[in-house]
Amino acid sequence: MTQGEQKKLLKEILTLSVPTMLGLMFETLYEIVDMAWVAKLSINSVAAVTIFATIWWILDIVNSIIGISSVTLISRFYGAGDKEKTVEAIEQTIIFKFLLALIVGILMSFIIPYILYPISGNREVLELATIYGRIRLITLPLAFSSYTVNTALRCVGDAKKPLYIMTLSGVLNMILDPIMIFDIMPYVGIRGMGLGIAGAAYATVISQAIAFFVGLYILMSGRTFVRIGFKRGIYFVKSLDIKLIKIGLPTGLESLLRNMGSFVVMKFISSFGVVVVAAFGICIRIIGLIAMPIFGLQMGTGVIVGQNLGSSESERAEKAGYLTAKLSFIFMLAAGIILALTPGPIMGIFTADEEIIRIGAAFLRYFTIAAVFMGPAGSLSSILNGAGDNMPAMMGALISIWFVQIPLLYVSIQLLQLSVEWVWISYIVAYAVHYYVILRYVKGGKWKDKCVI
Numbered sequence: 001m002t003q004g005e006q007k008k009l010l011k012e013i014l015t016l017s018v019p020t021m022l023g024l025m026f027e028t029l030y031e032i033v034d035m036a037w038v039a040k041l042s043i044n045s046v047a048a049v050t051i052f053a054t055i056w057w058i059l060d061i062v063n064s065i066i067g068i069s070s071v072t073l074i075s076r077f078y079g080a081g082d083k084e085k086t087v088e089a090i091e092q093t094i095i096f097k098f099l100l101a102l103i104v105g106i107l108m109s110f111i112i113p114y115i116l117y118p119i120s121g122n123r124e125v126l127e128l129a130t131i132y133g134r135i136r137l138i139t140l141p142l143a144f145s146s147y148t149v150n151t152a153l154r155c156v157g158d159a160k161k162p163l164y165i166m167t168l169s170g171v172l173n174m175i176l177d178p179i180m181i182f183d184i185m186p187y188v189g190i191r192g193m194g195l196g197i198a199g200a201a202y203a204t205v206i207s208q209a210i211a212f213f214v215g216l217y218i219l220m221s222g223r224t225f226v227r228i229g230f231k232r233g234i235y236f237v238k239s240l241d242i243k244l245i246k247i248g249l250p251t252g253l254e255s256l257l258r259n260m261g262s263f264v265v266m267k268f269i270s271s272f273g274v275v276v277v278a279a280f281g282i283c284i285r286i287i288g289l290i291a292m293p294i295f296g297l298q299m300g301t302g303v304i305v306g307q308n309l310g311s312s313e314s315e316r317a318e319k320a321g322y323l324t325a326k327l328s329f330i331f332m333l334a335a336g337i338i339l340a341l342t343p344g345p346i347m348g349i350f351t352a353d354e355e356i357i358r359i360g361a362a363f364l365r366y367f368t369i370a371a372v373f374m375g376p377a378g379s380l381s382s383i384l385n386g387a388g389d390n391m392p393a394m395m396g397a398l399i400s401i402w403f404v405q406i407p408l409l410y411v412s413i414q415l416l417q418l419s420v421e422w423v424w425i426s427y428i429v430a431y432a433v434h435y436y437v438i439l440r441y442v443k444g445g446k447w448k449d450k451c452v453i
Contacts, residue, residue, distance in 0.1 A: 009320055013300055017324075019159040021296030023150075023166035028289040030170035030207075035285050036350050037177045038200050040186060043278045043353070045197050048128035050281030051119050054266050055112065055133060057259040062104050063144045065252030066097045069244040070148060071299075072388040074155035075306030078226075087228050090152040090219065092240050094228075097148055098141045105140035112137070119263070119270045121277060128197050135201035142212040143205075149215030155303050156225045161218055169211035176203035247388045254394040261401035265423070268409045272420045279359035282350045287367060290335045294375045297324045298382040305386025321383030321442065328375030336368030359420070366424035370431040377435040380442045392441035400434035 038045050070093040077085040108115075113130045120126035146169075150162035178185045180199030182192040193199060219228045269280050301324040308317040339346070343361035351357065377396070384392050405426045412422035441447070 006319070006323070009304075009316065010323060013297070013304055013320055013324060015300075016154060016157070016159045016303055017297045017300030019163040019296075020154060020299050021293040023163040024292035024296050025289060026163075026170045027166045028285070028292050030173045032285045032289060032350075033174050034177055034200055034204065035282060037181055038197060039278075039282070039350050041181070041196060043274055043356075044122070044124045045128055046278040046281050047121060047125045047274050048132055048197060049200070050277055050284070051116055051125065051266065051270075052129045052133045052136070053281070053284070054119065054259070054263050055108075055115060056136070057262055058256070059104060059108065059140065060259065061252045061255040062100050063097065063147055064255040065248040066093055066100065066244050067144075067147060067151060067248065068251040068385055069093075069246075069248035069388070070151055071155060071302050071385060072247055072306050073240070073243060074152055075303045075386065076309060076388075078156050079307030079309070083226055086156065087226055088237060089240060090148075090226070091228050091230055091235075092237055093148045093152070093244060094145050094216075095234055095236070096241055096244055098145045101141040101144040105137045108140075109134050109137045119266050121270050121274050125274065132197050132201045135198055135205060139205040139209050143208045146208060146212035146215055149212060149219060151299075152219060152226075153215070153224055154299060155306070157303075158224045159300070161224060162215070165211050165215050165218075168214065169207040172210060173203050173207035176206060179203075250391045250394040251385070254397040257394065257397040258401060261397070261406060264406055265409065265426075268413050269420070269423055271413065275353075275355055276359055276420055278351075279347075279356045280363065282347060282356070283360045283363045283367070285350075286339075286346060286364065290332075290339070290371070291374070291378075293331055294328050294378050297328060298378045298385075300324075301379065301382040302386040305383055306388075309387055317386065318383060318442075321380055321386075324382060325376040325379040328379040329372060332371040332375035336371040339364045339371075340368040362421065363424045366421070366428060370428045373428075373431040373435040377431065377438050380435075380438045383442055384438070384447050387447040389441075389447035392438060392447075395441075396434045396437040399437055400430045404433050405430035 035046065035049065038049050070089065073089045074086055074093070077083075077089055112133045113126065116126055116129050116133070120129060146165075150165060153159070153161050177200060178188075178192060180193045180195050180203050181197075182199075183194035184190070185192045195202065218224060219226075220230075221227070266277075270277050301320050304320045305317040308314070308320070343364040344357055346364065347357040347360040381393050381396075408426045408429060409423060412418045412426075
């Protein structure tokens with residue numbers, strides 16, 4: 001590839017990725033603001049939101065299975081110039097994901113207290129997490145379907161509108177949070193609704209619902225490169241629905257392995273007490289913000305890979321993945337240096353509790369090492385995701401979490417009863433192993449011959 005071709009490819013990647021990066025960063029920023037407001041209620045409230053996040057990650061399996069398949073199918077159909085199939089793939093993804101999320105959301109609302117009990121730590125945390133979780137589950141179908149709307153827009157090359165939608169949702173959430181959480185809103189002294197942790201959940205579900213309906217209007221109004229209409233109502237295309245499950249099933253299994261692994265890791269973390277859980281919850285929000293540009297690059301590159309494979313340009317697809325991996329490494333290295341130098345002040349934004357700041361600062365320092373493996377691994381995975389070859393990602397999760405991280409935690413925490421620092425060390429080891437596994441699969445090159453349409 002000549003230098004001019006490489007610059008053109010980089011421009012394509014950034015055109016799709018930068019708006020996605022900004023949208024995801026803003027989405028994560030409002031989650032951080034949400035956590036900052038919740039932190040003003042109590043440490044138990046922070047712990048409650050943190051442990052529910054573990055359940056949300058498990059629920060994300062539904063989103064992952066259908067979502068990653070839709071990226072492959074929509075981008076390939078669009079890359080091949082078949083707009084009719086592109087529209088059909090978008091409609092099927094929205095319908096299929098909505099119904100699956102509805103079923104899962106209803107079932108989970110009944111059993112959530114029993115799932116949260118082992119990691120809750122105390123009765124108040126369990127009660128708060130159950131209240132918060134059941135409200136969040138109300139709009140699970142709309143939340144997951146809104147992801148599909150944004151994915152569809154990106155796959156047809158319209159990355160700016162998802163940015164606008166996520167920004168709208170984030171701003172609305174940040175406005176609603178203090179109004180719905182507090183009796184008297186901090187800093188302004190105006191009376192609020194005083195709903196406590198339930199208010200934080202309501203603010204989120206309202207903003208997610210609005211994001212879905214705005215995005216759906218854009219797709220149905222013809223304000224982008226394709227127009228959906230649901231002219232056949234709620235319908236199913238068996239061959240396409242099977243592909244939506246089949247292509248994404250390994251990703252769903254990866255999410256299951258990864259998120260169940262997170263549940264087990266949370267069990268180890270919770271053994272150190274509510275203060276450690278609260279510190280971890282704040283750190284996860286901070287890391288989420290830092291990682292969003294990488295996820296944005298990954299989403300943009302997955303679309304580029306799918307489009308290029310759809311037009312039979314596998315070498316260009318591979319170059320896009322490697323180029324993104326280099327960008328990810330540079331970004332995560334820079335972000336890691338900032339975290340390593342200023343962890344205390346960053347934690348201090350969220351809490352004045354010195355013990356939480358001390359624990360969180362230690363985790364952020366350890367994470368700076370894990371970050372340099374995390375970024376490139378995610379970017380290389382985008383090659384496989386765009387190709388529809390999702391089995392390697394599942395193997396990466398299985399090996400790095402279940403064969404490496406969890407056994408390491410069992411030995412260090414359960415058997416040897418070492419300090420919480422070993423939880424943080426386990427993340428470094430797990431991300432390093434995951435990077436190695438993904439790299440081996442990408443270099444193998446079998447993904448180039450993956451046939452999905």
